[in-house]
Amino acid sequence: MVLKKSQMELMGLAFIVVLIAIGLLFLIVLNLGKKQPAEKQIYQQVKIANSFILSFLKTSACNTSVEKLIYDCFTSKSITCSGVDSCSFLINISKIALERTFGVWGYNYNLSFTGNSYRFNVTKGFCLERESPGLQLIPLYPIPSNVIVQLYICKGSSNVNVTFGTGFYAPPSNTPGTEPSSGQS
């Protein structure tokens, strides 16, 4: 009777050890199955936002460059393009550029221009994790201030409705291409 009891206990122990071993094996297999971001994807996420901002700032628009439009928007607002001021024109071309790139590629984005007590942004969708921001500073010399151009991108759904927001900057009511911020969609 005692012999049978000890045999049963040993069997039980062996059974538990086998279960733990199988469980560990499953854990290892599942961990290896997780997709880790390939270096190419990391390169894309880190570089693409910066590349976009740098290229966008250099782009010619309205017989000048986007960088100069930003400067004008945050200083004298003397440039007029297609009947609208530089800030409205800037929002329009930002919308077009972002939608034709990140919008088509299935990314959500938040491009913001902040400086000199003004801030406005162009957004699509909602980024839960603020990954890979692109960042550029534009000096407003001789005004001792800078404009911070920031671009956050994150993977989104192509079915997300486009929302565009404006911050402190309040454009005239008849300016095309600007809508009140409607937050997350």
Added chain:
Amino acid sequence: MVWNNSKNAQLQFFETIGVLVVLTFFVIIGLVFYSSIQERLSKRAVRQEISKSMIEYVQTLTTNPLLACSFETASKTACFDFYKALSVNATQQEFKHYYESLFGNALITLQEIYPGNSSITIFNSSKPGMNYEQVLVPLNIYNPVTDEYKLGVLIVRRYVIS
């Protein structure tokens, strides 16, 4: 007595066989898991190698003097000269072997984003049915005649043997 000994021996024999069968079963399961893990590890290593080489390829391409903008000072952004791109496109057949040695098996397209939306296929040696890696690079398309910069995207699709 002999009959009992024989029965005991037979029982022990079957017990041993049973243990061996169970052990073999566990060894087989272990081998299956091990080979599955090894296969995933090697596939991941291959993917990482392909990604690394793709990054190098794109960086070399965006600084290639055949296509890159020509300035006295170094440019911060990736910039392609519009007329150089057109020229490479126009001479693809004439210098096919040279371009293939330079670009390999790839499809390189320059897509204008703003203000227009035209596109130029700079180089095309696509192989149908092959897997590929694709990278998108925002850049400027410079027109030296009008001294204007357009916003564009370089779409690089490199075909790989998987």
